[in-house]
Amino acid sequence: MYLVTGATGGLGRRIVRLLRERELSVRSLVRLMSNYAELEHRGSEVFIGDLSRERDVQKAVQGVQYVISAHGGEAEAINYRANIDLIDHAKAAGVAHFVFISVLGVDRGYEDAPVFKAKREVEKYLQTSGLNYTILRPSGFASNLLPLAEQFRRTGIYLLIGDPQSRTSIVSTDDLAKIAIESVSLEAARNQILSVGGAEILQRQEIPRIFGRIFNREPTIINPPLLAFDATRSLVGLLNPKGQESLGTLRALLANEFFCTPAETERIESLFNLKLETLESFLRRYLSV
Ligand SMILES: NC(=O)c1ccc[n+]([C@@H]2O[C@H](COP(=O)([O-])OP(=O)(O)OC[C@H]3O[C@@H](n4cnc5c(N)ncnc54)[C@H](OP(=O)(O)O)[C@@H]3O)[C@@H](O)[C@H]2O)c1
Numbered sequence: 001m002y003l004v005t006g007a008t009g010g011l012g013r014r015i016v017r018l019l020r021e022r023e024l025s026v027r028s029l030v031r032l033m034s035n036y037a038e039l040e041h042r043g044s045e046v047f048i049g050d051l052s053r054e055r056d057v058q059k060a061v062q063g064v065q066y067v068i069s070a071h072g073g074e075a076e077a078i079n080y081r082a083n084i085d086l087i088d089h090a091k092a093a094g095v096a097h098f099v100f101i102s103v104l105g106v107d108r109g110y111e112d113a114p115v116f117k118a119k120r121e122v123e124k125y126l127q128t129s130g131l132n133y134t135i136l137r138p139s140g141f142a143s144n145l146l147p148l149a150e151q152f153r154r155t156g157i158y159l160l161i162g163d164p165q166s167r168t169s170i171v172s173t174d175d176l177a178k179i180a181i182e183s184v185s186l187e188a189a190r191n192q193i194l195s196v197g198g199a200e201i202l203q204r205q206e207i208p209r210i211f212g213r214i215f216n217r218e219p220t221i222i223n224p225p226l227l228a229f230d231a232t233r234s235l236v237g238l239l240n241p242k243g244q245e246s247l248g249t250l251r252a253l254l255a256n257e258f259f260c261t262p263a264e265t266e267r268i269e270s271l272f273n274l275k276l277e278t279l280e281s282f283l284r285r286y287l288s289v
Pocket residue numbers: 005006007008009010011012029030031033034035049050051052069070071072073078101102103104138139140141144
């Protein structure tokens with residue numbers, strides 16, 4: 001039995017789908033008000049709980065062999081504390097393997113990015129927990145771009161904040177789901193930290209060009225500088241200091257490059273025996289064009 005947290009999220013949903021396609025048993029931890037009907041229809045057990053409540057975490061791991069932590073949210077309570085609780089209770093419950101979805105660049109010490117800091121602390125805690133683990137550090141998910149592509153389909157407009165030439169290697173969220181599931185049974189993935197990107201390194205300005213090719217439409221790129229984001233963030237800070245703090249993670253994402261080296265990509269492809277998907281292929285599959 002797998003336990004998947006964040007089972008209603010972009011990644012978690014795909015992990016549950018794939019587990020059920022393979023007829024593997026899975027318990028999805030979901031919040032009461034979340035949209036989890038699809039998971040039930042696919043045959044997942046549903047555990048209603050909230051990760052900010054330790055008692056829910058403790059109950060959810062009972063009888064589970066593998067945990068895939070794929071939830072996201074607020075830095076302290078959800079990215080940090082809920083994962084520490086999950087690790088502790090997984091250990092106490094005799095879980096065989098723990099997969100943690102971290103983030104590419106987590107080890108670069110972005111002081112201003114609370115989610116990055118929380119994830120790095122969780123990585124360290126997991127590494128010394130005594131549990132078998134795999135830490136996956138993905139780049140940005142292709143599924144995040146689906147709503148932007150739909151907006152582009154309607155308007156032809158793409159908003160690109162910051163340097164258009166900065167590089168990224170967007171990962172197919174379906175490839176990442178497969179890698180997360182297979183990490184628990186692959187000897188070579190045990191107790192490893194793996195960076196996971198897509199098939200290619202793209203400049204961010206290539207994303208609207210890909211949209212343009214898919215929809216046969218010339219892109220209009222609106223490209224404010226990072227300074228404009230910083231000014232907005234400072235304004236937010238005057239009204240809501242917490243809001244300003246959480247925008248720090250977004251700033252780290254906008255201001256830096258997140259891509260895997262060819263050697264890291266080759267490693268993933270050979271370990272998991274797969275050919276990583278390009279962004280264009282992922283988008284075409286979902287946008288039915
Ligand atoms: N998206 C990216 O580009 C990217 C890149 C690198 C790493 N990551 C990491 O990958 C993981 C998955 O990302 P994602 O984009 O798939 O996430 P997502 O779509 O934002 O989903 C977040 C999930 O966490 C759940 N959640 C939040 N607070 C919760 C709580 N208190 N109790 C129970 N569940 C709670 C949400 O449930 P509800 O449906 O109830 O809200 C949802 O299922 C995250 O750890 C993220 O940091 C993401």
